[in-house]
Amino acid sequence: MKSHWLFLTTAALFLSACSSDDLEEELETINFGSDYYKNDYYLLNATDYELDYHIANTQLNGDERDVADDDYYLATLAKDAQQYAITHESNANRKLSLYVAARNVFGPVAQKKVEVEYDHAYHVVAWQNAAQINISLIEQQQDNQDDAYALRIFAAEPIQVSIKGHSFSLDAGELSAFVHGSDCDSDIKIAQKNVDLCTISFNRSYLLVANQQGLAALYTEQ
Known part of the structure; x- marks a missing residue:
């Protein structure tokens, strides 16, 4: 009986020696690797x-x-x-x-x-x-169309956007829904400037970051 009590006491001491920080760290990483x-x-x-x-x-x-x-x-x-x-x-x-x-x-x-x-x-x-x-x-999102390119426009500054004559505004940090175009150099205007998109492809989707100068950056949606 005495040796059994000694085992339980030793086990309890071992568990108490595991700090709450150690336990928290284990919980932090328990989901990793999946x-x-x-x-x-x-x-x-x-x-x-x-x-x-x-x-x-x-x-x-x-x-x-x-x-x-x-x-x-x-x-x-x-x-x-x-x-x-x-x-x-x-x-x-x-x-x-x-x-x-x-x-x-x-x-x-x-x-x-x-x-x-x-x-x-x-x-x-x-x-x-x-x-x-x-x-x-x-x-990341896509809205691919066979006969058009698809864009979402993210505004780094307040901007006015025109798509085939339809206009809307975006505040800084605001993202538009997908818009589509087929003419690469005249369908889209940002801050009253034509945006040259002739390096992009139909049936693909893109994220366009825009500012008052027009196109700041363009990225493919994966």
Whole structure:
């Protein structure tokens, strides 16, 4: 009986030695390694800066980690760089902290907390309004048509858009529904300027980032 009591006491001491931090860390990572918890993200730089991109899962209680820490660094994208694809795992609460910072030590930074769905693909868009940079998460979508190109327009600044004579306005940070065109250099005007889209294809979908100068960046929807 005495040896049995000693075993139970030793086991209890062992369990109590596992700190709450250790248990929390185990819970943080328990869902990792399963494809069900992985998403594809496409990093986009529609600013005038070279940017570092970071993504961090929040803790299970929703508290944010220090996403600016080097542990969460993913990639550096120059101005006008092609979109950069990554796969990132999420824990059970599906909340992420997004962060971008200009490589210049005195440059701007942007940070945002978002919630994602499992088995989705997203754009992580860094965009610029005057000297300020911002970051937005946009779910990838397609609306392909055989005889037209499909666009969603994301406004980095307040803009007026004209599609085949039909006009609408977008505020900074606002995303349009899909619009379609067939003439690559005259169907679409942004801020009263014709947008040259003659490098894109019918039966494809695109995300167009726009500002007062017109087209700031153009990316393919995957």
